[in-house]
Amino acid sequence: MDDGKISTVNYPVVIAGGGLVGALTALLLARGRQDWRIAVLEPQEQGPAQDKRTIALAAATVALLEQIGVWQQVAEKASPIEHIHVSDRGHLGMTRLHAAQHGVAAMGQVIAAAALNRALYEACLQETNIEWLGGAWFERAEREPDAITVHYKQQDSEAQLTAQLLIGADGQRSQVRSDAAIGMHHTDYQQVGIIATLTLSQDLDGWAYERFTDTGPVALLPLPDQQASLVWSLSPEQAEQTMQLSDADFLAACQCAFGYRAGRFTAVRDRVQYPLQLHLAESNICHRSVIIGNASHTLHPIAGQGFNLGVRDAIELSALLIAANDPGSYRLLSEYNQQRQTDYQRIIRLTDSLVRGFSNQHVPLVIGRNLALFGLDNLPPIRHLFARQTMGFRNA
Numbered sequence: 001m002d003d004g005k006i007s008t009v010n011y012p013v014v015i016a017g018g019g020l021v022g023a024l025t026a027l028l029l030a031r032g033r034q035d036w037r038i039a040v041l042e043p044q045e046q047g048p049a050q051d052k053r054t055i056a057l058a059a060a061t062v063a064l065l066e067q068i069g070v071w072q073q074v075a076e077k078a079s080p081i082e083h084i085h086v087s088d089r090g091h092l093g094m095t096r097l098h099a100a101q102h103g104v105a106a107m108g109q110v111i112a113a114a115a116l117n118r119a120l121y122e123a124c125l126q127e128t129n130i131e132w133l134g135g136a137w138f139e140r141a142e143r144e145p146d147a148i149t150v151h152y153k154q155q156d157s158e159a160q161l162t163a164q165l166l167i168g169a170d171g172q173r174s175q176v177r178s179d180a181a182i183g184m185h186h187t188d189y190q191q192v193g194i195i196a197t198l199t200l201s202q203d204l205d206g207w208a209y210e211r212f213t214d215t216g217p218v219a220l221l222p223l224p225d226q227q228a229s230l231v232w233s234l235s236p237e238q239a240e241q242t243m244q245l246s247d248a249d250f251l252a253a254c255q256c257a258f259g260y261r262a263g264r265f266t267a268v269r270d271r272v273q274y275p276l277q278l279h280l281a282e283s284n285i286c287h288r289s290v291i292i293g294n295a296s297h298t299l300h301p302i303a304g305q306g307f308n309l310g311v312r313d314a315i316e317l318s319a320l321l322i323a324a325n326d327p328g329s330y331r332l333l334s335e336y337n338q339q340r341q342t343d344y345q346r347i348i349r350l351t352d353s354l355v356r357g358f359s360n361q362h363v364p365l366v367i368g369r370n371l372a373l374f375g376l377d378n379l380p381p382i383r384h385l386f387a388r389q390t391m392g393f394r395n396a
């Protein structure tokens with residue numbers, strides 16, 4: 001080393017954050033490089049966080065999870081999306097998409113994020129070359145030419161370890177990103193999405209619905225036991241008022257906006273609201289560190305692409321790292337950063353069109369929420385192209 005300091009590299013890779021993207025990345029790296037020891041720092045003491053999110057997984061994400069043996073552990077808790085119904089309240093426009101027409105059994109799967117995170121965590125525990133440090137918070141890093149020293153807190157004591165590369169998979173408020181002084185671009189769409197779980201009078205039976213209304217789109221995704229995941233996009237003022245409604249009044253308002261195509265809405269739970277914003281890091285990399293998943297980009301759930309995009313971060317980063325001698329080399333990290341930009345821009349364009357389409361009742365687009373699907377009913381090739389993109393297949 002040119003500054004004369006001696007540094008012991010304990011780990012080729014340290015990952016801060018054992019959420020969905022961090023745990024998946026650990027698994028891909030551990031399987032690809034059995035000669036490496038990989039440390040995961042995760043603040044939760046016992047496995048991953050128990051959040052209440054329900055996420056739609058693109059078909060390509062499910063295929064990857066199947067390939068690494070994780071899907072088999074959660075498949076029975078997931079609901080397949082076999083058909084999508086998109087309609088426009090007050091207009092005749094309507095389209096239906098069927099997975100079978102696009103050569104797949106399901107266009108995606110809906111699952112509780114906590115169940116998937118637990119399966120990924122348990123798979124990590126099976127790998128002898130992953131060291132899962134529960135209750136550990138990344139605090140700061142010291143960068144040297146050939147190594148990075150990672151300072152973290154565990155059970156109120158300060159600790160450190162040294163690595164060739166630090167991966168920040170520590171979510172939207174990433175400490176790795178702040179520590180590396182990586183700035184963020186923000187876009188505020190001045191809309192709010194209300195997310196909730198509804199109980200219905202009938203099973204959705206594999207159908208996902210997107211309905212355009214005067215106040216914004218309402219989307220329903222199928223869940224087991226006659227339940228559905230609701231995403232309802234409204235202006236901030238309307239969202240504020242709607243959130244204050246009693247459960248009965250909320251159900252009535254929602255039913256009025258959506259109609260009865262999916263039956264009666266009989267109960268609601270886990271109501272939360274999210275501002276419709278987009279956050280994108282100015283860069284994914286800094287000397288001997290890289291940020292992935294929500295640490296790099298946070299999309300509004302209306303696009304339903306956040307985790308799917310993070311999965312592609314994990315795949316592309318691990319493919320490059322596995323083949324490398326020095327996983328923290330700047331050349332390699334730059335290549336990764338460069339490589340991801342096209343995908344980010346594609347997803348941002350998609351999110352932008354969704355949001356701007358939502359706020360304009362007269363735009364003749366039909367849009368599938370959560371699968372971010374554009375389908376022009378009378379143009380099957382375009383519909384097929386969008387369906388393939390939505391399913392996570394980029395080379396449609």
Ligand SMILES: Cc1cc2nc3c(=O)[nH]c(=O)nc-3n(C[C@H](O)[C@H](O)[C@H](O)COP(=O)(O)OP(=O)(O)OC[C@H]3O[C@@H](n4cnc5c(N)ncnc54)[C@H](O)[C@@H]3O)c2cc1C
Nearest residue numbers: 017019020021056138170171293294301304305306307308
């Ligand atoms: C309501 C909602 C619905 C969504 N729906 C979809 C969908 O349908 N489809 C889809 O693809 N995506 C969806 N998303 C997005 C998806 O949930 C995220 O993209 C995904 O969770 C990102 O995973 P992550 O691992 O990057 O971040 P997170 O899940 O936020 O995980 C970050 C991890 O880092 C840990 N951490 C935090 N601070 C530190 C620290 N200092 N040191 C170490 N670790 C730390 C946390 O404990 C956590 O485990 C949705 C999101 C929301 C909010």
